[in-house]
Amino acid sequence: MKIAYLGPEASFTHHAVQKAFENGQLIPFTTIPDCIEALTTGEVDRTVVPLENALEGSVPITVDYLFHEVDVHITAELVSPIEQHLMVHPHNGNDWENLTKIMSHSHALAQCHKYLYYRFRGISLEQSTSTSAAARYVSEHPEENVAAIGNSMAAGKYGLKMVEENIHDFHFNHTRFAVLSRDKATDILLLEETSHKSTLMITLPSDDRPGALHQVLSAFSWRQLSLSKIESRPLKTGLGNYFFIIDVEQSMDGVLMKGAVDELEALGCTVKLLGSYHKYTVPTN
Amino acid sequence: MKIAYLGPEASFTHHAVQKAFENGQLIPFTTIPDCIEALTTGEVDRTVVPLENALEGSVPITVDYLFHEVDVHITAELVSPIEQHLMVHPHNGNDWENLTKIMSHSHALAQCHKYLYYRFRGISLEQSTSTSAAARYVSEHPEENVAAIGNSMAAGKYGLKMVEENIHDFHFNHTRFAVLSRDKATDILLLEETSHKSTLMITLPSDDRPGALHQVLSAFSWRQLSLSKIESRPLKTGLGNYFFIIDVEQSMDGVLMKGAVDELEALGCTVKLLGSYHKYTVPTN
Incomplete structure (x- = not known):
């Protein structure tokens, strides 16, 4: 089928x-x-x-x-x-506290609004066309210290390291x-x-x-x-x-x-x- | 006030x-x-x-x-x-049939979907953050043969020529x-x-x-x-x-x-x- x-x-x-x-x-x-x-x-x-x-x-x-x-x-x-996780390139797996940018779909960024506000205030947030596209960008740019927000399937597909799990604000999502x-x-x-x-x-x-x-x-x-x-x-x-x-x-x-x-x-x-x-x-x- | x-x-x-x-x-x-x-x-x-x-x-x-x-x-x-018009830079006012690109907010492009399909099929459509931002882009790029879709206020503000008026598909909008x-x-x-x-x-x-x-x-x-x-x-x-x-x-x-x-x-x-x-x-x- x-x-x-x-x-x-x-x-x-x-x-x-x-x-x-x-x-x-x-x-x-x-x-x-x-x-x-x-x-x-x-x-x-x-x-x-x-x-x-x-x-x-x-x-x-x-x-x-x-x-x-x-x-x-x-x-x-x-x-x-819907569970959202913070993921980075494995090269930056130990240095992810100094992120320069966090990328994801606008809905995913909105669903993690409070987390991002209290944890990463001031860090640039960039909208991507999907959570998966954000994960792919991170996988292709190991030289940038950038993170994506998305699901565990995207982390697996693009070989990213999930550094903080379940960062969405509402847990009945x-x-x-x-x-x-x-x-x-x-x-x-x-x-x-x-x-x-x-x-x-x-x-x-x-x-x-x-x-x-x-x-x-x-x-x-x-x-x-x-x-x-x-x-x-x-x-x-x-x-x-x-x-x-x-x-x-x-x-x-x-x-x-x-x-x-x-x-x-x-x-x-x-x-x-x-x-x-x-x-x-x-x-x- | x-x-x-x-x-x-x-x-x-x-x-x-x-x-x-x-x-x-x-x-x-x-x-x-x-x-x-x-x-x-x-x-x-x-x-x-x-x-x-x-x-x-x-x-x-x-x-x-x-x-x-x-x-x-x-x-x-x-x-x-809500009335949408097609507008171009006055420098291109006589050559607007050969547009290379039409820009507007995604909602405005959607509201003119049939017009664009029958009149400009194949021409690249580009999303802007607002209809007004599309008009500004057109005003700043006279060398490009590009059009914006927006209201008459934007045409007036950015000095554009409205070449086709009321191009929205549904007239009760x-x-x-x-x-x-x-x-x-x-x-x-x-x-x-x-x-x-x-x-x-x-x-x-x-x-x-x-x-x-x-x-x-x-x-x-x-x-x-x-x-x-x-x-x-x-x-x-x-x-x-x-x-x-x-x-x-x-x-x-x-x-x-x-x-x-x-x-x-x-x-x-x-x-x-x-x-x-x-x-x-x-x-x-």
């Missing part, structure tokens, strides 16, 4: 994919749209992209692309802890990755399974009457269908027009879910099922 | 602020947190930052900073049309800017006023019972208080924990709004009033 993922190699997405698919042929792509288009053109069988981070929130480009541009399906969700397929399917993976979920994308009736969203939530609430997430994103038809993404802690099989969706459609809502799938936990190592 | 805005000069925020405050001393800052911190330290009396774009959605750093980091208030909302103050206040501006709004930030009870959000919306719905926006953002306490930002098309004065907020608090919600304010339309020129 060919699997596209958001690269470069040794990215957090690569780590999650490698744990989830043991025998897949993994192919990195540079951007999230490139990953998803590789799926729609048939170049790959699955695509794995980040969907939401516990600190930064949803990844807008993923959510918007799935709503506006393509018709693909979520077949599984991978929840992966996780990212959700979506496994996407052209067909409706439910992937069964060799990981710890935690629950079953369904993700719906709902557009309210165009007459936009007050309370329409309340009515949508009522359809789930009185049936005791528990929502773990609701989010709004622009319809791109004007300021104030949104669609809603709802995660329900339930498979689509039951009579209650079917009843809720049928009634929402009868009320004039457009409901798109993005997937009904298992949620899996990705181990750190 | 000193007013901080998201710079540099000739940014879209600068344009909106200039139209809204005719006699203010306008001071540009580089980042959104810098703009807001200038307010909390007393360096300025008002701060204007982007809150939401019709295509890109909310500006997460603004929303998160207002919830997690500071206690400031929205005193007015400015809604400004607007951005909402928030005027912020340390104190609760309602700013009355010399612009067209369209409506009165209140913005609330709501955290659900920590026992996280299913249907809690539905209950919140019920408090507004049965009182016929119309919501123009609801959005979720991470609480940063773990994946799946959110707070909600709700815009109600109503001032906080009425007995119904007070009743709704009092009852939400009695039900265990935390409700923070971000502001009760007028919404103003910013003219293009």
Whole structure:
């Protein structure tokens, strides 16, 4: 099975994919749209992209692309802890207190903001296109006393020495990755399974009457269908027009879910099922 | 009155602020947190930052900073049309069909994606830190046949020639800017006023019972208080924990709004009033 993922190699997405698919042929792509288009053109069988981070929130480009541009399906969700480490070239492994520069992706620098402030105040911070690109730069410049922030997979790939581990400020930091397929399917993976979920994308009736969203939530609430997430994103038809993404802690099989969706459609809502799938936990190592 | 805005000069925020405050001393800052911190330290009396774009959605750093980091208030909302133009150095004004490069902020390039694809396919696109920085680069490099994409204010400031106007793909593109103050206040501006709004930030009870959000919306719905926006953002306490930002098309004065907020608090919600304010339309020129 060919699997596209958001690269470069040794990215957090690569780590999650490698744990989830043991025998897949993994192919990195540079951007999230490139990953998803590789799926729609048939170049790959699955695509794995980040969907939401516990600190930064949803990844807008993923959510918007799935709503506006393509018709693909979520077949599984991978929840992966995000651990950031400080790494240097092994030549500088004993002199890393006198760093001249620390490099990483802007999100990783933000996730280690307090650590960097209290430990390395005044040291120049430089943004790279990915945590993995920062690690590669460090590996190629042993003459500079520069460090990268990234995951242990990047340290291993580029032969760097991890000099301080788990330097991220919040220790409940996780990212959700979506496994996407052209067909409706439910992937069964060799990981710890935690629950079953369904993700719906709902557009309210165009007459936009007050309370329409309340009515949508009522359809789930009185049936005791528990929502773990609701989010709004622009319809791109004007300021104030949104669609809603709802995660329900339930498979689509039951009579209650079917009843809720049928009634929402009868009320004039457009409901798109993005997937009904298992949620899996990705181990750190 | 000193007013901080998201710079540099000739940014879209600068344009909106200039139209809204005719006699203010306008001071540009580089980042959104810098703009807001200038307010909390007393360096300025008002701060204007982007809150939401019709295509890109909310500006997460603004929303998160207002919830997690500071206690400031929205005193007015400015809604400004976003018009993008193609501009070149006047030396190249007759030869701009043979451009070698087009520069702009990544959002502006994205907003003109179709135009660029059909009109300039194959021409190198380069990201700059702002639309205004792209215009400055073009003004400083007359020897390069390079164009910038930005607003008419940037063309005027850097003496560029606008060779194609309104090249953005979606013509309903607007951005909402928030005027912020340390104190609760309602700013009355010399612009067209369209409506009165209140913005609330709501955290659900920590026992996280299913249907809690539905209950919140019920408090507004049965009182016929119309919501123009609801959005979720991470609480940063773990994946799946959110707070909600709700815009109600109503001032906080009425007995119904007070009743709704009092009852939400009695039900265990935390409700923070971000502001009760007028919404103003910013003219293009």
